[in-house]
Amino acid sequence: MDLQGKRAIVTGSTSGIGLGIAEALAGAGARLVLNSFTDRAEDHDLASDMAKRFGIEARYISADLSIGEEARNLVHQAGGCDILVNNAGIQHVAPIESFPPAAWDRIIAINLSSAFHTTAAALPGMRASGWGRVVNIASAHGLTASPYKSAYVAAKHGVVGLTKTTGLETAGQGITCNAICPGYVLTPLVEAQIPDQMQVHHMDRETVIREVLLERQPSKQFATTEQLGGTLLWLCSDYAAQVTGTTISVDGGWTAL
16 A cells, blocks of 8 residues: 555544554654654654654644534644544443433544544545545444443444435535444553553453453454554555445444344
8 A cells, every 4th residue: 555645633542543543654654644643752753753763744633522613723733634533432321210410422522523524624625636545443333332332322323324424415426424333442452441441340351351341242362452553554445446425344243233
């Protein structure tokens, strides 16, 4: 994959899935903008390190994606983009009747509304150049549901709907929009849950992974950030030029059930 000269923005990209996708894009030669809501020296150092390792241009831009204006300004500060990866997301788990309204609002804002705002800001430049790729990182929960995750499930279903609409509005313009729907991915955030689950369920590590975390993932294996990065690179390729407005599940068979 050769993405030399292409400008890519990856939201929520200082760790986990976002960082893995950013590294895949960097490895393909894309000029990269990393993003999170913090503005620490280590955030900028992460971009500098990636630039050195991959021999690319890379920078970090802070933006609070719960604020629509900041989401749009992220794209403007980056000078537009050829590839937009909407990955930023947060989670909160609670029954609907006790789900904090502030948590609902923030999850919808970051997981769904930010993708609308960044896409709206990025599309004019993509149309002007006649080429663009919008990839939304949704979730298996964009296609199915689980209890106690009302805001997350609603937001990810919304991301899938936004993906379809964007694909229709840009069809035939050299632009595609698709959603990747991961199941459980082994990230530092998931890794940190394992010891607590071992204690709660009185199980060893492998049993917790197989019977608790991956209960709904038939393969009983985590997806990896490298697999998600590879899927995204394929979507950016000419091989996927007629793939738009759809979802690609990387969930070990979860949504086939």
